[in-house]
Amino acid sequence: MSFLQLDHVSKHFGGLTVVDGVSLSADKGEFVVFVGPSGCGKSTLLRMIAGLEEISAGDVSIDGRVVTGVAPADRNVSMVFQSYALYPHMSVRENIAFGLKMAKTPKDQIETRIADAARILQIETLLDRKPRQLSGGQRQRVAIGRAIVRNPKLFLFDEPLSNLDAELRTQMRVEIAKLHRELGATMVYVTHDQIEAMTLADRIVVLRAGRVEQIGTPTELYDTPSSIFVAGFIGSPKMNFLAATITGQDSNGLRVGHPAFAGGEIHVRPTTNRPAPVGSAVTVGLRPEHLTLGGADPLLTLTVDFAENLGGATQLYATGPGGAAVVLMVPGRPPVTPGEVLAASLGAGQIHLFDGSGAAL
Ligand SMILES: Nc1ncnc2c1ncn2[C@@H]1O[C@H](COP(=O)(O)OP(=O)(O)OP(=O)(O)O)[C@@H](O)[C@H]1O
Numbered sequence: 001m002s003f004l005q006l007d008h009v010s011k012h013f014g015g016l017t018v019v020d021g022v023s024l025s026a027d028k029g030e031f032v033v034f035v036g037p038s039g040c041g042k043s044t045l046l047r048m049i050a051g052l053e054e055i056s057a058g059d060v061s062i063d064g065r066v067v068t069g070v071a072p073a074d075r076n077v078s079m080v081f082q083s084y085a086l087y088p089h090m091s092v093r094e095n096i097a098f099g100l101k102m103a104k105t106p107k108d109q110i111e112t113r114i115a116d117a118a119r120i121l122q123i124e125t126l127l128d129r130k131p132r133q134l135s136g137g138q139r140q141r142v143a144i145g146r147a148i149v150r151n152p153k154l155f156l157f158d159e160p161l162s163n164l165d166a167e168l169r170t171q172m173r174v175e176i177a178k179l180h181r182e183l184g185a186t187m188v189y190v191t192h193d194q195i196e197a198m199t200l201a202d203r204i205v206v207l208r209a210g211r212v213e214q215i216g217t218p219t220e221l222y223d224t225p226s227s228i229f230v231a232g233f234i235g236s237p238k239m240n241f242l243a244a245t246i247t248g249q250d251s252n253g254l255r256v257g258h259p260a261f262a263g264g265e266i267h268v269r270p271t272t273n274r275p276a277p278v279g280s281a282v283t284v285g286l287r288p289e290h291l292t293l294g295g296a297d298p299l300l301t302l303t304v305d306f307a308e309n310l311g312g313a314t315q316l317y318a319t320g321p322g323g324a325a326v327v328l329m330v331p332g333r334p335p336v337t338p339g340e341v342l343a344a345s346l347g348a349g350q351i352h353l354f355d356g357s358g359a360a361l
Pocket residue numbers: 013018036037038039040041042043044045
């Protein structure tokens with residue numbers, strides 16, 4: 001049995017269903033990341049796991065015990081919120097100790113646990129400060145410290161880094177990965193950040209309108225998204241989508257037509273057994289980082305709209321015949337000018353194909 005298990009969990013607010021029959025599991029020590037658009041139910045799901053929100057239907061079990069109906073304090077779960085919610089009048093030490101004092105933990109144990117957490121989070125020198133005397137990143141460490149000292153079986157993080165600037169975010173992301181390794185605890189982590197999801201997760205759960213759209217390792221979701229939705233959500237810059245048509249099928253796979261393709265069509269080998277009748281509308285997906293400039297047998301002909309120099313790489317915005325908008329992420333600073341016509345080839349990546357319903361073909 002998995003360490004954390006959700007069986008057909010739903011949440012209704014009045015007549016509104018915001019989480020709709022979600023089933024998923026996490027093994028002991030696993031790092032699971034929830035991603036999905038705003039309002040898709042990520043926080044609600046976390047809060048139901050924590051016991052802060054009543055479950056309308058279904059069951060949650062933690063470490064083999066059904067906790068539906070068990071009070072939050074008795075679930076052995078710690079949650080870290082986006083707003084650190086530290087008590088402003090208490091010192092860092094008192095903030096971290098607060099939950100333990102409430103649980104009537106012996107004083108010497110509180111001291112030991114605070115010392116351990118402070119060492120792990122490198123906040124030993126800050127223990128006597130008040131929250132207002134801390135930077136955002138330091139406050140976030142204190143909030144995590146408060147979760148650590150309770151020695152929970154399960155950590156829940158709801159966008160813990162979203163209030164930090166880019167540099168601190170990167171630093172804290174590495175800290176959280178280290179923390180996970182050091183504690184070996186099971187973690188469920190909500191984020192909007194592509195890089196956090198890809199780098200921290202053992203598995204990513206993509207949620208859409210209260211339902212699970214796809215669950216997989218970061219590599220699985222990146223390489224074989226099961227739908228346009230997942231394809232567009234995982235990866236940055238976003239995958240390019242071209243509205244195309246199935247023109248035939250032969251021993252090389254499906255023939256897919258679009259005026260931007262060299263010769264008007266390309267071959268794509270389907271990865272599923274879904275039907276793709278001739279004449280049906282499909283979407284071709286190409287990742288910006290998989291397209292290269294030039295090539296002996298180019299895939300696309302494009303006109304450059306503008307180029308963004310990112311230092312080590314260049315992001316090109318281009319348009320193809322038939323109004324296909326295509327973004328390319330290419331290394332270095334190729335000497336291209338707006339209005340220039342370019343050939344682009346597909347490098348190491350693959351061509352993704354989706355049917356009219358958005359499912360991968
Ligand atoms: N107490 C409530 N009463 C009514 N609707 C609610 C309540 N709490 C949340 N919702 C609704 O439930 C849906 C899911 O909310 P939730 O906070 O879980 O989304 P989220 O995925 O965490 O979004 P975000 O990325 O913006 O944080 C939203 O449409 C929200 O408006």
